[in-house]
Amino acid sequence: MHLPDGIITAPAIIGGYAAAAGITAFSMYKIKKQHINPRNIIPRAALLTAAFFAASLIHIPIPPVSVHLVLSGLMGVMLGWFSFPAIIVGLLLQAVMFQHGGLTTLGINACIMGVPAILAYYIFYIRKKSGQKKPLTHALLAFGASFIAVVLGALMAALLIIFATPAYLDAAAERNAVIALSIAHLPVAIIEGVFTAIVVLFLLKVKPALLECDGQ
Amino acid sequence: MLSNYRQGWHFLIAAGLIIATIVIVLIIPAGDLAAHGVILEYTQNSSVEITARYDYGEPMSGAQVAVFAPGSPSEPWLTGTCDDSGKFSFVPDTQIPGLWEVQVRQAGHGDIIRIQISEGSAGPSGAGGFTTAQKIIMAAAVIWGLVGTALFFTRRRA
Numbered sequence: 001m002h003l004p005d006g007i008i009t010a011p012a013i014i015g016g017y018a019a020a021a022g023i024t025a026f027s028m029y030k031i032k033k034q035h036i037n038p039r040n041i042i043p044r045a046a047l048l049t050a051a052f053f054a055a056s057l058i059h060i061p062i063p064p065v066s067v068h069l070v071l072s073g074l075m076g077v078m079l080g081w082f083s084f085p086a087i088i089v090g091l092l093l094q095a096v097m098f099q100h101g102g103l104t105t106l107g108i109n110a111c112i113m114g115v116p117a118i119l120a121y122y123i124f125y126i127r128k129k130s131g132q133k134k135p136l137t138h139a140l141l142a143f144g145a146s147f148i149a150v151v152l153g154a155l156m157a158a159l160l161i162i163f164a165t166p167a168y169l170d171a172a173a174e175r176n177a178v179i180a181l182s183i184a185h186l187p188v189a190i191i192e193g194v195f196t197a198i199v200v201l202f203l204l205k206v207k208p209a210l211l212e213c214d215g216q
Numbered sequence: 217m218l219s220n221y222r223q224g225w226h227f228l229i230a231a232g233l234i235i236a237t238i239v240i241v242l243i244i245p246a247g248d249l250a251a252h253g254v255i256l257e258y259t260q261n262s263s264v265e266i267t268a269r270y271d272y273g274e275p276m277s278g279a280q281v282a283v284f285a286p287g288s289p290s291e292p293w294l295t296g297t298c299d300d301s302g303k304f305s306f307v308p309d310t311q312i313p314g315l316w317e318v319q320v321r322q323a324g325h326g327d328i329i330r331i332q333i334s335e336g337s338a339g340p341s342g343a344g345g346f347t348t349a350q351k352i353i354m355a356a357a358v359i360w361g362l363v364g365t366a367l368f369f370t371r372r373r374a
Contacts, residue, residue, distance in 0.1 A: 004254075043366035050362035052338050056294050057355060061274075097354050098346075099327070161323065173280060173297070205300035 001070055001185075002056070002094065002109055003155045005102030012164035016108030023084055023114060030081040034208045041213060044081055045086045052090040056100060060188065067181075067188050072153055073146025074196045076120030080213035081119040084110070112156045116149035121213075123148060124200075138204055138211075139197040146196035150189035158182045250338040256320055256329040264331060268298050274300030279322035286314030286333075299328040308333045 008016075031038065048071075054101045055069040075083040088110045095101040101109050123145035127137055158178045254276065257267045279299040285293040285308075292329040298304045298320065308316055308331075316331045346354070 004321075004326055006319060007326055039369055042369045046362045046365040046369070050359045053362070054355060057351075066252055091356050098351070104219060173278070174321075174323070177278075181323040 001114055001153050001155060002091070002101035003105045003112070003160065004099070005104045008105055008108060008160065009164050010050045010052065012160060013104050013110065016046055016105065020107035020110040020114070023111070023118075024088065027081045027084045027118075034081070036200070036213075041079065041082050043215075044101055044210070045082045048075055048078055049086045049090045052087065053093050056094055057098070060191075067184050069188065069192060069195075070113060070150055070153060071192065072117040073120040073142075073149035073192055074199060076117030077142055077196060077200065078210070078213060079117075079176065080121045081118065083121065084114040087117060089115045095210075101180035108160065112160070115156070116152040119152065120149040127130060135201055135204055136198050142200040143193035143197040147189045147193035150185055150192050154182050154185035162193050219283045254320065254325055254326050254327040256318070258318070258329060258331055260331065263305050263307045264316075264318075264333075265303060265316065266298075266320065266329065268302045268304070268327075270325070275300070275323050276320060276325075277302055279320050279326070283308075284317040284319070285312045286316060287312070345368055 052071045052075055055071045057068070059068045072083075072087065075087060079086055088106070091101055091106055091109050091113070092103075095103050095106060095109075124141050127141050130137070132138075158181070161178050162175055200211065223251050255269055259265050264364075266281065268279055268281075270276060276298055279298045279302070279368045281294075281296050281298060283294040283296075283306055284291075284294040293316075294306055296304055296306070304320070310333060313333055316333050317326045317328055318331065
């Protein structure tokens with residue numbers, strides 16, 4: 001899911017940066033509007049960024065490719081609108097330290113992982129709209145939010161690879177490789193869904209306030 | 217409301233998450249650490265042989281290779297694919313001295329290696345990538361930076 005330097009065409013890179021800048025600004029606006037004291041969320045954001053950073057170092061071989069946990073769903077569920085800036089920080093560190101992803105593709109990667117994170121936040125938010133307090137509802141929504149976040153991220157990455165790659169590459173071979181990679185993300189989506197559900201159930205039991213990230 | 221948080225709890229739980237992740241990283245065999253990076257190596261005689269593998273050791277079989285001669289960064293001089301053991305070799309045109317770029321990619325993973333070709337050269341070989349120990353220290357430094365940020369913001373206010 002982390003697109004590296006040099007494989008995406010220039011217009012897509014510029015578009016990715018523009019979109020990431022716009023979404024970051026909008027995130028800040030939403031955070032301000034929700035009257036959150038950032039000091040209350042920053043510790044959580046920092047720790048989840050550490051988890052996000054470290055998670056991508058663990059690879060799971062799913063032949064013929066290898067994938068890793070993304071944790072975009074967990075970021076969204078626990079951080080709300082803070083997840084987008086947090087993901088940018090995590091991606092920057094991954095790109096600079098481990099060449100995982102790239103600096104030119106930072107904007108694109110932020111969109112690939114950050115937009116599904118925000119979507120996951122809103123899926124998990126359904127629990128409030130419906131007024132359900134049952135653990136099962138929480139667990140199912142957390143699972144669904146994380147599952148969809150990973151699938152959506154993989155889809156966005158696959159579409160970008162197929163439609164925004166330089167013309168000299170063999171498009172058919174690349175497309176097959178991308179399809180294999182996308183299918184390999186299904187088990188990741190399930191693992192992350194279960195993981196997020198476990199975290200949510202645990203927090204619901206010991207400290208439900210940690211599931212609130214919108215100042216309401 | 218957020219104002220009546222007990223920050224201690226909050227911190228402990230999130231810290232548990234991080235520690236669990238670190239433990240998982242450390243129990244994974246060393247060769248498996250750091251997903252998805254790509255390591256390119258080359259040896260160079262009259263021809264240049266590239267070996268492309270993921271940084272957990274798997275060769276990038278069938279990966280697409282594009283070779284760029286100096287001075288034409290957008291038009292590949294040669295394209296091809298790696299064989300099953302991730303190898304690809306080509307004979308550069310020594311009439312075009314300078315930094316040749318070889319790009320290897322597969323399904324959105326890839327890297328670029330730059331090879332100095334001088335006229336009639338028989339150059340060295342080269343490789344990239346960090347050792348496992350370096351990676352662990354780098355990851356630990358970053359994680360501590362983030363945990364430190366969290367600690368800073370959860371400190372008791374006067």
